Amino acid sequence: MILSKSQFPSPSDVRDSAAREEIFRRNGLLPEEEVRAVFRYGAIVGSIIHSFDTLERGMDTARMQIREHEKAGQSFPSGTVILAGSLSAGKGRFQRYWHAPQGGIWMTLVLVNTLLPEKSRLLPLVAGMACCETVNHFGVSGRIKWVNDVHVHGKKVAGILTESMVSPETGEEYLLIGMGLNVNNSEFPPELQALASSMYRISGKQYDTKEVAALLLAKLSWYVGLLHLLEEMELGEKPGADEYFERHFLSNWLKMSDSVGRKVHFGYDIQKNKQYEALVLGLEADGGLRMRNLEDNVEVTEYGGEIVYQE
Numbered sequence: 001m002i003l004s005k006s007q008f009p010s011p012s013d014v015r016d017s018a019a020r021e022e023i024f025r026r027n028g029l030l031p032e033e034e035v036r037a038v039f040r041y042g043a044i045v046g047s048i049i050h051s052f053d054t055l056e057r058g059m060d061t062a063r064m065q066i067r068e069h070e071k072a073g074q075s076f077p078s079g080t081v082i083l084a085g086s087l088s089a090g091k092g093r094f095q096r097y098w099h100a101p102q103g104g105i106w107m108t109l110v111l112v113n114t115l116l117p118e119k120s121r122l123l124p125l126v127a128g129m130a131c132c133e134t135v136n137h138f139g140v141s142g143r144i145k146w147v148n149d150v151h152v153h154g155k156k157v158a159g160i161l162t163e164s165m166v167s168p169e170t171g172e173e174y175l176l177i178g179m180g181l182n183v184n185n186s187e188f189p190p191e192l193q194a195l196a197s198s199m200y201r202i203s204g205k206q207y208d209t210k211e212v213a214a215l216l217l218a219k220l221s222w223y224v225g226l227l228h229l230l231e232e233m234e235l236g237e238k239p240g241a242d243e244y245f246e247r248h249f250l251s252n253w254l255k256m257s258d259s260v261g262r263k264v265h266f267g268y269d270i271q272k273n274k275q276y277e278a279l280v281l282g283l284e285a286d287g288g289l290r291m292r293n294l295e296d297n298v299e300v301t302e303y304g305g306e307i308v309y310q311e
Contacts, residue, residue, distance in 0.1 A: 011083075011214035015046055018211075022218035030248070034229070042225025044079030045109065046217035056089040058082045058108035059163055062176050066110070070169040078112035083213065087180075098159065099192055103184035103200070105213050109220060113164070113173040119227045120175065121287050121303075124148050124162045125253055126227065127177050130219035131158040132256045134181070137215060138207060140199045144257040146280070146289050146307060150181075154309075155197035157182050181216070183207050223249075245285065253283060264307040266291065280307070 011018075019039065026035045055061050061082050069076040084107075087100035100106050109127075113120055128148025135142035135150055135157060142150045142157060150158035161178040182198035184206055199207055226249060233241040254260060260282055265274040278291035281299065288301040 011046075011049065011210045011217060014210060014214040015049075015217055018214040018218040019221060022215075022222055026222065038222060038225040038229050040225065041228035042221035042223070044077075044111075045221040045224055046079065046081045048077050048080045049083060050080070051083045052085065054086045054088060055082075055084040055106075057087060058084055058106060059161075059176050059178050062108050062110050062174075063165055066165065066167065066174060070167055070172075076110065076112070076172075076174070078110070078114075080110045081217065082108040082110070098180055099185075099189060099196070100180055101185050101187075103182075103186070103209070104198070105179070105181040105183055105209055105216065107179045107181075107213065107216070109177040109179070111175045111177070111224070113175050115227060115231060118286055119231045122227060122249075123175060123177060123224070124160060125287050126223040127160040127162070127179055127220070128158075129253055129256060130216055130223055131160065131179060131181055133219050134212060134216045135199060136256075138199060138203075138212065139205075140202050142256075144253065144259070145309070146257065146259045146283070147287070152197060152202050156195060157197055157199060157202070179216070181212070183209050183212055242285075250283065250285065257283075259283075259289070259307065263294070263310040264291070265310065266302060266305060266307050268305040270306045270308050274308070275305075277310070278307075 023035055023039060026038070065080070066076045083105070086102045087098070087106050111123070124147050128144050128150060132142045132144050132150045140152060140157070142152050145151055148160040149156055158179065158181045163176045163178070165174045165176060166172070167174070182196065184200045185198050186200055188196050230241065230245050230249065233244060259280045262280050264278055264280055266278050267273050267275045277294045278300070279294060281290045281292055284290055284301055288303045289307070290299065290301050292299050
């Protein structure tokens with residue numbers, strides 16, 4: 001495994017500043033007490049950051065580190081982040097090749113899965129929302145395509161892959177969230193020219209990847225913490241919990257996404273098999289995509305697979 005830990009700059013030194021700025025932004029939307037509660041829950045995100053010049057794959061490094069901790073009788077710290085300056089064997093869904101050269105942000109977030117299934121199923125959406133808000137903050141108008149691709153004018157600038165791992169030593173379940181964000185990378189292989197872009201190619205500006213990564217961590221802290229607060233409200237049967245979820249989570253996803261109202265092709269592996277055409281109707285509270293199958297006029301909700309917009 002390629003593992004070079006040296007000069008890639010970590011955002012850890014600017015993380016606290018980004019978090020403070022994020023708290024300030026959120027204070028304009030929610031009471032300060034609630035904002036503080038969210039960030040207390042989300043504070044684990046990026047509390048430990050391992051930065052590498054290059055890796056084969058961040059997910060593999062995360063799994064290796066988890067095994068090493070558990071063999072030593074140690075608990076793996078939830079919220080650990082693995083950053084790489086480049087990946088030599090990056091993969092997306094269905095083992096598709098992911099172009100991950102210098103200039104992008106290649107991040108793996110490891111969370112001990114303490115959420116109930118109803119909320120942990122939303123973590124892939126959380127990653128897409130955090131990436132989209134980060135891109136937009138730097139002046140690039142990204143939108144989310146379900147589940148969590150961030151694209152600009154039909155070209156992908158960020159992609160997310162979520163995997164799970166159950167420890168053979170302790171039975172602990174870990175969620176590994178891999179995020180790839182094209183920041184300053186300017187060249188793409190021929191097969192990706194029509195499909196992918198970067199913040200630099202869209203805006204013509206170079207960005208400080210350390211600052212972009214720090215803001216992404218702050219956004220992840222917010223949304224991970226929000227899921228925990230929402231679960232606490234629901235378990236405590238707090239009045240208005242459903243409305244709170246819709247106003248501060250579901251509506252945010254809908255504002256950032258351009259999937260609802262679009263005609264799409266749906267398939268579990270869309271590049272190999274387009275299963276049916278559909279009209280996207282909305283997003284369910286558990287993250288499922290509600291659609292109308294245009295071939296038999298029946299409403300369906302899909303939790304896996306992917307969509308491709310029809311022109």
